[in-house]
Amino acid sequence: MATPGTPVVLAMRDGLRIRDDHVDTLRRLDLAIHLLTEEEQARDDARYTTVHLLPEATTDRELEERITEALVSTGSPFALTFQETDIVAVGRANSRHGVHWSRPDADAVARDKSRQRAYLTANGLPAPRYRAVGARGADPEVLNHVGLPCVVKPTRGASSSHVELVRTPEEAGAALDAVERLARSGAHHFYDVLPDEWALVEEYLSGEEVTCDGVVIDGRFHLGGVHTKVLPDSPWFEEDLYTLPHGDPGVEDEITAMVQAMVSALGLEVSLFNVELRRDSQGRFRVVEFSTRISGGHVYRNIRDVHEIDLVELFVRAAFGEGGIAERARDRHPGACATCIKFVYRDGIVVSNGVGRAEASSAFAAYYPLAEPGQEVRSAPEGFDLCGLLSVRAPYEPRLHPAQVHRVADEVLRELDVVVAPFGARADGTGRLDTAQPAEGGAARH
Incomplete structure (x- = not known):
């Protein structure tokens, strides 16, 4: 292992909030972490030796240049990332830096699902039937090839955003329109530019x-x-x-x-x-x-x-x-042991979002609140927002697993302080949302 204080470059334009464990491991290994991020709250985080704040909507190519510069200026032997949307820029920068194990071509294949499908097919690996589509949409040949129902998804998405199961040609067309809007928006670093083919239509498994x-x-x-x-x-x-x-x-x-x-x-x-x-x-x-x-x-x-x-x-x-x-x-x-991660979905305006009484449970492991008070959250089909991620532990008993740990997750979920008011809730005299109206709590929406 490198000596204590050896520098590394960590590139995370976003996604830091759910990578605390990853970052803490780097710290435990006594590495000096030089962070490149767009997340303002990281500026004063003492875990990082330096923090370079990137402009909002930094492109892949711009990120690659910033990583390359940071590798040289910090004397870091390599860069790394835990964020899906940053693997291409990190791979290219590492290759330019002479990192012998870097495989930027593999990173580029992994980042584009249409290239993934072509790779899997060419190497005889099991994959769904598919067609990559763009402006011409899902014509009859496409749907005949994959069959209905089928799945429509972005080629460069993440976290299941805008992935939809469709049952008719009309639903397929509407889903593709939504993916095109996502691709043109440049949101979440999914697409810097709109490629010729920006969606997959594939067999439903x-x-x-x-x-x-x-x-x-x-x-x-x-x-x-x-x-x-x-x-x-x-x-x-x-x-x-x-x-x-x-x-x-x-x-x-x-x-x-x-x-x-x-x-x-x-x-x-x-x-x-x-x-x-x-x-x-x-x-x-x-x-x-x-x-x-x-x-x-x-x-x-x-x-x-x-x-x-x-x-x-x-x-x-x-x-x-x-x-x-x-x-x-x-x-x-x-x-x-057994563990389970419960995804907390809600629709409305977040009033509070915290651990609450759940922390007292012996089964509680951790909770990541991902939505701030006052933030609007929407689950599918209006949005793809998460209020938070709850993790629980239970004894590993194969005869009862996994239903046993699912029950534990539901019990601990009810103890979280997650209150979401309906859209249109009015503020009271203090400027706070009037939570006298019915608010969402308890078990997460399935």
């Missing part, structure tokens, strides 16, 4: 969905954890109930072998890696998407707690060229 996180060391993929997900019975892919461990070693082995084939085809040597998969109607897993980073939120910390493997630490040590890291990655616990 109706089975179980999982997300897999791990680390690549010397070209070999080492599994961190496989989270099962619960998705609502609606056209919108609002994720909920990320549960760990998966509990079936056979499934973990099957997914690991599939991911290793992807890693080898991409030529990755050292990298974090995430893959989302779904079962088709025959029960076979197919790759929905993948990325050269790991999940945010509580996923990383929960993998560390459940499987006693620290993906960020292993990645950083391997990136510095430390030996013996692969052996450490193989020393993975099958399941020390």
Whole structure:
């Protein structure tokens, strides 16, 4: 490992709020973190050696230049990111800096779902049927190829934003119009410019969905954890109930072998890696998407707690060229406890959003409030906002898992201080929202 105080560049235009665990690991490794971000609140964060505030709406190319400059000025051996929208700029800057394990072409494939589909097909890896579309929309040939119902999604989105299950040609057209508006807006750093093809229309896979996180060391993929997900019975892919461990070693082995084939085809040597998969109607897993980073939120910390493997630490040590890291990655616990992440969706104006009485529960692990008081939040289809992310722990009992930990999550959720007033609520004489009107609380909307 590098000596204490060794500098690294961390590029996170946004997304810092749900990466506290990732950043704290860098601090625990005694690294001097030089942060590039658009988030004003990071300016006075003592965890960072320096903070360079970027202009709002910094493009990928501009970010690449700023990272390249920071690598030289700080003497950092490499840059890293935990944010999906920044992997391309970081990969290009690392390559320019001479980082031998950097694979910017793989980062570029991972960032564009149309390129992902082409890559998977070319390498004989299981993926949904698809068509990449642009201004001409979903003509009859497209819908005939993928079938109805089908899924419409942005090629460069994140966090399931504007991903919709459609059942008719008219719904497909409306969903594509919404994706085009998103792409033209430049919001969330999804698109700097509008490409010729900005949406995917793809086969709907109706089975179980999982997300897999791990680390690549010397070209070999080492599994961190496989989270099962619960998705609502609606056209919108609002994720909920990320549960760990998966509990079936056979499934973990099957997914690991599939991911290793992807890693080898991409030529990755050292990298974090995430893959989302779904079962088709025959029960076979197919790759929905993948990325050269790991999940945010509580996923990383929960993998560390459940499987006693620290993906960020292993990645950083391997990136510095430390030996013996692969052996450490193989020393993975099958399941020390069970964890569940509950996604808190609401519609209205946030009155309060905090831990409340939940912190007193022995099952409580953490809560990330993602919406401020006074902020308007909207769930699908009007928006894709999250009030927060709740994480809970429970004993790992395979005969009861995962339903047991889901029940625990619902119980702890009711103890959060999450109050959301209806739209149109009036302020009282103090300027506060009049919460005498019915407000949303209790269990999250599914």
